[in-house]
Amino acid sequence: MIKISTPPDFSFSECLWFLDRGFDEIMHEVTADSVRKLFEFSGQKVLIEVSQDDQELNVEVLAGELKDEKLVISKVKEWFDLDREIQPFYELLAKDNDLHVLAKNYTGLRLMAIPDLFEVMCWSIIGQQINLTFAYKIKRALVEQFGESLTYKDKLYYLFPKPEVLCEVNEDLLREMKFSRQKIDYTINLAKSFAEGKLSLELIKQKETHSEMLKFLTSFRGIGEWTAQYTLMKCLKSPEAVPYGDAGINQALFGLKNIPKKGGRAEQEALYARFKGWEGYLTLYLWRWLSGN
Template sequence: MHIQIPIPEHFSYKECLWYLDRGFDECLYTIKNERIYKAVSINGQKALLEISATANALQISKLTAGAMPELAVVDYVNSWFDLERNLSGFYALAANDPLLNQLMPKYTGLRLIGINDLFEALCWSVIGQQINLKFAYKLKRALVERFGSYEDFEGHRYFYFPSPEELSAATKEDLLSIQFSRQKADYILKLAEVFAESKICKSELQQLSLSEAVVQLSTLHGIGTWTANYVAMRCLRFMDAFPMGDAGLQNAIRSLWGQKEKPTMVQLQQLSKQWSGWQAYATLFLWRSLSERTDAI
C-alpha cells in the first residue's frame, strides 16, 4: 500500500519532525533519515507505517501485511498531523498579536501533532504529571515494552501502546516494579478498567463543549484540569483548550515579555480571550519557543 496525502497550506514537515524527535527516548515511533516508522492500531487492525515527505505530499507505505483499509490509514495520518485544519484564521490572529507574531516567522508550518487514541493520551498525561520529561519517557517505555504488543521488521521492534485489556491484566506490583509511584499505578489501572468496560468514548466527548468535556474527563481518577485540557488539545482537538497552569507555557510567556515573574492568572485569562478559538495552537507555538529546553509534553 502506497498513499500520497497532499500537504496543506501552513504545513512544515521539518517543524513537525522537530516536535516528534526532540531527543527523548520515544518508544512508539522511530525517525530515521527523515522517515517516520510507526506501528498503528485502528479498530483492532494493526499495521507498521512508513511516513516521509516530498515538496507537495506526505507519502505513506504500509510495511507489514494486514487488512487495514487505505481510508483508515489516511484518516489516521490526517488526524495525527492535524492536516485537515485550515489554519488561516490562526495565522491572521498571530500576525497581529504582540506575543505570537514573534514566533510565526521561526516556526511557520508547525502542526499540533496529536495522540489519536484517548486511552494512550490519558495514560501519557498521567505518566508525565510532576516529573521531568526524561523520566516520563523512561516510564512510558517500561510500560509499553512490558505490556504492549509489537511488530518486528528488518531487525527493529516497533511497539503498540498497551490496550486497556492488556493493562487491566497488570497489578499494582507490576507497575511498581517498573518505577511507577503507587499513586500513578493506581491511576493507570483505574483508567484501564474504565476503558476496558467502555465507560468513556472519544467521539462522544468530541460532541461536547470544551467545558463539558473537561468536566467529564475530570471525573476520571487522577485527571485534573491541566490533564483534561492537555488531552482536549492533543486528542479531542478542541482548539480552545488552554492548559494555563502549565509551567512551560507560563515560562514561555514570561520569557517573551522579558519579565522575571510568571504571568498571573488574570493575565493568562486575558491572553486566552485574545486567542479565542485558537488557544491550543497559541500554546503549541509558545511551547515551541522554549526550543532546547522542551518543557512541554
C-alpha cells in the first residue's frame, strides 16, 4: 500500500463526485469510497485503486507490474492536483457576493486532470457541440474498440487508444460509433499529428507563454480556442486557461451573475481578470455549481 499525504482544503469525496457525476465514464471506475484507473508506466499496464484514510490517500496496485512507486505517486499527485495550495482561491471567492457560496459548498474540490494529452484532445473533439451523455457513449465505443485493456476480477479496464492506432482506423467503424464526418476528420488528423511527432506535450511546454501555446494548438484542424483552452486546463493545468465560449460557463455565469450568455465575453473576461492565476479553478467550480448536488 502506497500512502500519499493530502494538503489542506482537500476533499476526496468532492473529487470522487466530480470523477463520476452520473456519466458513463469508461476511463475510470468510481465506487462510494474509491476510484480505480488503469495507467501505463514505462510500457507496463498498472491498475491502481485510490481510497482515503485519515489525512492520507491510499494507493493500491491491484494488477500489473510496478517497477517504481515514485511514478505512481507523482501521477496521483498530478491527477488530484495535490501539490496546489488553494486557500488563495477561496480568499478571492470570499470577496465576491455572488460566488462566495462556491468555496463554501464545494470546499476541497480539486482540478482533476486528464493527464494524457492525446486523450484530452480527442475527448474535446468528441464533446464538441453534443450533449455529454451522448459524448460519453461515443468515447466508450471508441475506447472499447481500440484501447488496450487489462482484466481484473472479470472486469475490463482500459487505456485510451494510441495515436498510432487511431490514425489507421477504418472510418466506417467510427461512423457506426456515431462520429460525425467532421469528428472523424479531426480525430484522425489529430492522431496523425501525434504519430508524426508534430504535436506533443514537450512541444507545448517549449512555448513560453499561454498565448503562444494557444496559437500552436489552434493551428491544428478541429482545435479552436475552446478546445485549446480546455486542453491546457485539464492536461497541463495551466492556471490561466479559460475555455471561453463554453456552454457551461455561459450558463453558470448567467445564473450566478446575470452575465448574458451571448455577447457577454467582455464581462466574463473582466470577472476572470479578478481571479488571475485561478481561472481554471473558477471554471471548475462553475461547472460544479451547474451540476448541482
